[in-house]
Amino acid sequence: MERSLVLVKPDAVERGFSGAIIGRIEEAGMKLIALKMLKLSRENAEQHYSVHSEKPFFPGLINYITSGPIMAAVFEGEDAINTIRKVMGATNPEKADTGTIRKDFGTDIERNAVHGSDGPETAAQEIKLYFSGIELQNYARK
Numbered sequence: 001m002e003r004s005l006v007l008v009k010p011d012a013v014e015r016g017f018s019g020a021i022i023g024r025i026e027e028a029g030m031k032l033i034a035l036k037m038l039k040l041s042r043e044n045a046e047q048h049y050s051v052h053s054e055k056p057f058f059p060g061l062i063n064y065i066t067s068g069p070i071m072a073a074v075f076e077g078e079d080a081i082n083t084i085r086k087v088m089g090a091t092n093p094e095k096a097d098t099g100t101i102r103k104d105f106g107t108d109i110e111r112n113a114v115h116g117s118d119g120p121e122t123a124a125q126e127i128k129l130y131f132s133g134i135e136l137q138n139y140a141r142k
């Protein structure tokens with residue numbers, strides 16, 4: 001069993017795609033165990049994307065991810081990290097496969113609608129950034 005932290009990014013929330021994006025991941029068999037809407041502070045955004053702090057796109061990325069409300073979710077399931085990244089599609093929506101979230105809901109390589117953790121360690125760190133232990137639910141997915 002694996003967990004992954006998913007964000008519906010501001011462009012997708014603004015255009016009313018929050019439910020559709022969360023739904024796509026549920027339809028892929030993943031169990032939703034936490035969900036909230038929030039607006040990231042610059043400090044938390046910089047922490048979330050700290051691996052990219054030296055990249056040329058970092059300042060723009062921080063401006064974008066703090067520009068409006070986001071949905072933060074935790075999903076649990078078998079091979080959750082890879083399963084979710086497949087449903088998300090490639091970083092650049094133009095290059096994402098047909099039927100993926102980024103192909104259908106992304107705008108461009110920056111405003112690409114969704115974030116999903118890229119490994120078990122990153123997932124654990126990211127989940128801690130957004131949720132406390134009592135916010136993670138335990139139930140059987142039917």
Ligand code: IDP
Pocket residue numbers: 052057061090091109110111112114115116118
């Ligand atoms: P990922 O979200 O598919 O894991 P990363 O390379 O980890 O992609 O990049 C993190 C986020 O930074 C992307 O989802 C996207 O919003 C943004 N980003 C990545 N590459 C670029 C770029 O070349 N220009 C602008 N924004 C980018």
Ligand code: MG
Pocket residue numbers: 118
């Ligand atoms: Mg990444």
